[in-house]
Amino acid sequence: MEFPFGTSVYRLRAEAKVDPYDPDSTIPADWDHPDVLEIPNAFIAQSSTSMTKAESREQALEAKSLFCDGAFDIRKGDRIRNGPPGAPTYTIDGIPPAADTNPFTGWSPPREIPLNRYVG
Template sequence: MSLLDNLNAGGGIFAMAGTTRFIRLRAKRKTNSYNPAQNEPDWSVPPDELAIMGALSSSSSTRTPDTLDTQTESTAYLTIPDPTADIRTGDRIRADPDDGRLWDVDGFPSKDVNAFTGWRPTLECRLTERKG
Protein backbone atom coordinates (compact mmCIF):
# COMPACT_ATOMS: atom_id res chain seq x y z
CA MET A 1 0.00 0.00 0.00
CA SER A 2 1.34 3.43 -0.93
CA LEU A 3 1.11 6.80 0.78
CA LEU A 4 -1.61 7.88 -1.71
CA ASP A 5 -3.66 4.80 -0.85
CA ASN A 6 -3.41 5.63 2.85
CA LEU A 7 -4.35 9.28 2.28
CA ASN A 8 -7.35 8.36 0.16
CA ALA A 9 -8.61 5.51 2.38
CA GLY A 10 -11.97 6.37 3.88
CA GLY A 11 -12.36 9.53 1.84
CA GLY A 12 -9.04 11.12 2.81
CA ILE A 13 -7.81 14.38 1.29
CA PHE A 14 -8.46 13.14 -2.28
CA ALA A 15 -12.15 12.38 -1.71
CA MET A 16 -14.45 13.57 -4.49
CA ALA A 17 -16.78 15.81 -2.50
CA GLY A 18 -18.43 17.16 -5.68
CA THR A 19 -19.99 13.89 -6.80
CA THR A 20 -23.70 13.60 -7.53
CA ARG A 21 -25.95 10.65 -8.16
CA PHE A 22 -26.44 9.20 -11.65
CA ILE A 23 -28.21 6.13 -12.98
CA ARG A 24 -26.49 3.81 -15.44
CA LEU A 25 -28.99 2.33 -17.93
CA ARG A 26 -28.12 -0.86 -19.80
CA ALA A 27 -30.43 -2.16 -22.51
CA LYS A 28 -31.52 -5.74 -22.55
CA ARG A 29 -30.39 -7.66 -25.67
CA LYS A 30 -32.58 -9.01 -28.49
CA THR A 31 -31.83 -11.09 -31.56
CA ASN A 32 -31.14 -9.13 -34.73
CA SER A 33 -33.98 -9.97 -37.14
CA TYR A 34 -31.64 -9.78 -40.15
CA ASN A 35 -28.85 -11.87 -38.61
CA PRO A 36 -30.01 -14.23 -35.82
CA ALA A 37 -26.37 -14.95 -34.89
CA GLN A 38 -26.04 -11.36 -33.60
CA ASN A 39 -27.91 -9.49 -30.92
CA GLU A 40 -28.57 -5.79 -30.44
CA PRO A 41 -29.74 -3.47 -27.66
CA ASP A 42 -33.48 -3.37 -27.02
CA TRP A 43 -34.41 0.01 -25.54
CA SER A 44 -38.16 -0.71 -25.96
CA VAL A 45 -38.23 -2.60 -22.63
CA PRO A 46 -37.16 -1.11 -19.29
CA PRO A 47 -33.33 -1.24 -19.04
CA ASP A 48 -31.25 -2.54 -16.15
CA GLU A 49 -30.41 0.31 -13.75
CA LEU A 50 -27.43 0.89 -11.48
CA ALA A 51 -26.98 3.89 -9.17
CA ILE A 52 -23.50 5.44 -9.31
CA MET A 53 -21.85 8.52 -7.88
CA GLY A 54 -19.76 10.71 -10.15
CA ALA A 55 -18.70 14.19 -11.18
CA LEU A 56 -19.81 15.42 -14.61
CA SER A 57 -17.75 17.94 -16.55
CA SER A 58 -19.10 19.23 -19.84
CA SER A 59 -16.60 19.65 -22.63
CA SER A 60 -18.10 21.15 -25.78
CA SER A 61 -21.24 21.41 -27.89
CA THR A 62 -21.75 21.47 -31.64
CA ARG A 63 -24.91 22.63 -33.36
CA THR A 64 -25.56 21.27 -36.84
CA PRO A 65 -28.29 23.17 -38.69
CA ASP A 66 -29.96 21.34 -41.53
CA THR A 67 -32.84 22.20 -43.83
CA LEU A 68 -35.01 19.56 -42.16
CA ASP A 69 -33.67 19.41 -38.63
CA THR A 70 -31.22 21.02 -36.24
CA GLN A 71 -29.15 18.76 -34.01
CA THR A 72 -27.00 19.72 -31.04
CA GLU A 73 -24.33 17.30 -29.86
CA SER A 74 -22.61 17.79 -26.52
CA THR A 75 -19.58 15.98 -25.12
CA ALA A 76 -19.01 15.45 -21.41
CA TYR A 77 -16.85 13.34 -19.11
CA LEU A 78 -18.08 11.48 -16.04
CA THR A 79 -15.45 10.75 -13.40
CA ILE A 80 -16.47 8.01 -10.97
CA PRO A 81 -14.48 7.48 -7.75
CA ASP A 82 -15.10 3.70 -7.94
CA PRO A 83 -12.80 2.28 -10.66
CA THR A 84 -14.72 -1.03 -10.55
CA ALA A 85 -18.09 0.52 -11.52
CA ASP A 86 -19.95 -1.56 -14.12
CA ILE A 87 -20.05 0.84 -17.09
CA ARG A 88 -19.60 -0.18 -20.74
CA THR A 89 -19.68 1.38 -24.16
CA GLY A 90 -23.33 1.53 -25.27
CA ASP A 91 -24.74 2.20 -21.79
CA ARG A 92 -26.69 5.36 -21.10
CA ILE A 93 -26.33 7.71 -18.14
CA ARG A 94 -29.01 9.97 -16.66
CA ALA A 95 -28.98 12.26 -13.66
CA ASP A 96 -30.87 11.29 -10.50
CA PRO A 97 -33.26 12.95 -9.96
CA ASP A 98 -34.04 12.89 -13.68
CA ASP A 99 -33.66 16.35 -15.22
CA GLY A 100 -34.41 15.23 -18.79
CA ARG A 101 -30.80 14.88 -19.94
CA LEU A 102 -29.52 11.55 -21.24
CA TRP A 103 -25.95 10.72 -22.27
CA ASP A 104 -24.59 7.78 -24.28
CA VAL A 105 -21.32 6.19 -23.17
CA ASP A 106 -19.55 6.38 -26.52
CA GLY A 107 -15.98 5.45 -25.66
CA PHE A 108 -14.26 2.76 -23.64
CA PRO A 109 -14.29 3.74 -19.95
CA SER A 110 -10.76 4.54 -18.80
CA LYS A 111 -9.35 2.89 -15.68
CA ASP A 112 -6.09 4.77 -15.31
CA VAL A 113 -3.48 3.20 -13.08
CA ASN A 114 -0.37 4.53 -11.36
CA ALA A 115 2.54 2.68 -12.98
CA PHE A 116 4.58 2.64 -9.76
CA THR A 117 1.99 1.66 -7.15
CA GLY A 118 -0.86 0.05 -9.11
CA TRP A 119 -3.29 2.56 -7.59
CA ARG A 120 -6.49 3.03 -9.62
CA PRO A 121 -8.09 6.27 -8.44
CA THR A 122 -11.11 6.63 -10.75
CA LEU A 123 -13.07 5.47 -13.76
CA GLU A 124 -13.60 8.06 -16.48
CA CYS A 125 -16.29 7.78 -19.16
CA ARG A 126 -16.68 9.87 -22.31
CA LEU A 127 -20.35 10.76 -22.84
CA THR A 128 -22.29 12.24 -25.73
CA GLU A 129 -25.73 13.86 -25.57
CA ARG A 130 -27.74 14.48 -28.73
CA LYS A 131 -30.80 16.71 -29.05
CA GLY A 132 -32.83 17.29 -32.17
Protein backbone atom coordinates in the same frame (compact mmCIF):
# COMPACT_ATOMS: atom_id res chain seq x y z
CA MET B 1 -10.24 9.45 -4.81
CA GLU B 2 -13.28 10.93 -3.16
CA PHE B 3 -15.38 13.75 -4.59
CA PRO B 4 -16.70 15.55 -1.46
CA PHE B 5 -19.61 17.07 -3.37
CA GLY B 6 -20.17 14.25 -5.87
CA THR B 7 -23.71 13.14 -6.67
CA SER B 8 -25.35 9.91 -7.77
CA VAL B 9 -25.68 9.24 -11.46
CA TYR B 10 -27.25 6.13 -12.95
CA ARG B 11 -25.94 3.70 -15.54
CA LEU B 12 -28.67 2.28 -17.77
CA ARG B 13 -28.01 -0.85 -19.84
CA ALA B 14 -30.47 -2.41 -22.26
CA GLU B 15 -31.61 -5.83 -21.16
CA ALA B 16 -30.54 -8.59 -23.48
CA LYS B 17 -33.38 -10.44 -25.20
CA VAL B 18 -33.29 -13.91 -26.67
CA ASP B 19 -32.96 -13.75 -30.44
CA PRO B 20 -36.20 -15.28 -31.81
CA TYR B 21 -34.30 -16.69 -34.80
CA ASP B 22 -31.41 -18.14 -32.77
CA PRO B 23 -32.39 -19.15 -29.21
CA ASP B 24 -28.70 -19.64 -28.31
CA SER B 25 -27.88 -15.93 -28.80
CA THR B 26 -29.14 -12.67 -27.38
CA ILE B 27 -29.79 -9.21 -28.77
CA PRO B 28 -29.34 -6.12 -26.54
CA ALA B 29 -32.44 -4.19 -27.50
CA ASP B 30 -34.87 -3.69 -24.60
CA TRP B 31 -34.58 -0.06 -23.50
CA ASP B 32 -38.12 -0.22 -22.06
CA HIS B 33 -36.80 -2.08 -18.99
CA PRO B 34 -33.10 -1.23 -18.68
CA ASP B 35 -30.83 -2.54 -15.95
CA VAL B 36 -30.13 0.45 -13.66
CA LEU B 37 -26.99 0.77 -11.53
CA GLU B 38 -26.47 3.69 -9.16
CA ILE B 39 -23.00 5.23 -9.33
CA PRO B 40 -22.59 7.22 -6.11
CA ASN B 41 -20.04 9.98 -5.52
CA ALA B 42 -19.60 10.80 -9.22
CA PHE B 43 -19.93 13.95 -11.26
CA ILE B 44 -20.57 14.99 -14.84
CA ALA B 45 -18.57 17.92 -16.21
CA GLN B 46 -19.21 20.03 -19.31
CA SER B 47 -16.87 19.39 -22.19
CA SER B 48 -18.28 21.12 -25.29
CA THR B 49 -21.35 21.84 -27.36
CA SER B 50 -21.70 22.19 -31.11
CA MET B 51 -24.46 22.78 -33.63
CA THR B 52 -24.98 20.67 -36.73
CA LYS B 53 -27.14 22.14 -39.46
CA ALA B 54 -28.70 20.41 -42.42
CA GLU B 55 -31.30 21.67 -44.88
CA SER B 56 -34.12 19.94 -43.04
CA ARG B 57 -33.03 20.06 -39.39
CA GLU B 58 -30.78 21.56 -36.78
CA GLN B 59 -29.17 19.40 -34.11
CA ALA B 60 -27.04 20.20 -31.08
CA LEU B 61 -24.39 17.87 -29.70
CA GLU B 62 -23.56 18.24 -26.02
CA ALA B 63 -20.35 16.50 -24.98
CA LYS B 64 -19.65 15.87 -21.30
CA SER B 65 -17.39 13.68 -19.19
CA LEU B 66 -18.37 11.32 -16.39
CA PHE B 67 -15.88 11.09 -13.53
CA CYS B 68 -16.43 8.04 -11.31
CA ASP B 69 -14.73 5.27 -9.38
CA GLY B 70 -12.75 3.05 -11.73
CA ALA B 71 -14.42 -0.16 -10.50
CA PHE B 72 -17.90 0.43 -11.97
CA ASP B 73 -19.05 -1.73 -14.88
CA ILE B 74 -19.55 0.77 -17.71
CA ARG B 75 -19.51 -0.23 -21.40
CA LYS B 76 -19.95 1.19 -24.87
CA GLY B 77 -23.67 1.58 -25.59
CA ASP B 78 -24.66 2.22 -21.97
CA ARG B 79 -26.56 5.36 -21.07
CA ILE B 80 -25.84 7.62 -18.11
CA ARG B 81 -28.69 9.51 -16.43
CA ASN B 82 -27.69 12.57 -14.42
CA GLY B 83 -30.26 12.27 -11.62
CA PRO B 84 -33.76 10.80 -11.18
CA PRO B 85 -35.95 9.63 -14.08
CA GLY B 86 -36.59 12.51 -16.45
CA ALA B 87 -33.11 14.01 -15.94
CA PRO B 88 -30.81 14.41 -18.97
CA THR B 89 -29.50 11.11 -20.32
CA TYR B 90 -26.19 10.76 -22.16
CA THR B 91 -24.83 7.92 -24.28
CA ILE B 92 -21.42 6.29 -24.25
CA ASP B 93 -20.59 6.11 -27.94
CA GLY B 94 -16.95 5.02 -27.65
CA ILE B 95 -15.08 2.44 -25.64
CA PRO B 96 -14.65 3.67 -22.05
CA PRO B 97 -11.06 3.78 -20.84
CA ALA B 98 -9.87 0.77 -18.86
CA ALA B 99 -9.94 0.88 -15.08
CA ASP B 100 -6.24 0.91 -14.26
CA THR B 101 -5.14 -0.69 -11.00
CA ASN B 102 -1.89 -0.05 -9.16
CA PRO B 103 -0.09 -3.43 -8.96
CA PHE B 104 1.44 -2.60 -5.57
CA THR B 105 -1.56 -1.22 -3.69
CA GLY B 106 -4.63 -2.33 -5.67
CA TRP B 107 -5.80 1.30 -5.86
CA SER B 108 -7.78 2.35 -8.94
CA PRO B 109 -7.95 6.04 -9.87
CA PRO B 110 -11.22 7.60 -11.02
CA ARG B 111 -12.06 7.26 -14.71
CA GLU B 112 -13.08 9.97 -17.14
CA ILE B 113 -15.65 8.58 -19.58
CA PRO B 114 -16.78 10.68 -22.59
CA LEU B 115 -20.55 11.16 -22.90
CA ASN B 116 -22.74 12.58 -25.70
CA ARG B 117 -26.28 13.88 -25.91
CA TYR B 118 -27.94 14.88 -29.17
CA VAL B 119 -30.84 17.36 -29.12
CA GLY B 120 -32.99 18.13 -32.14
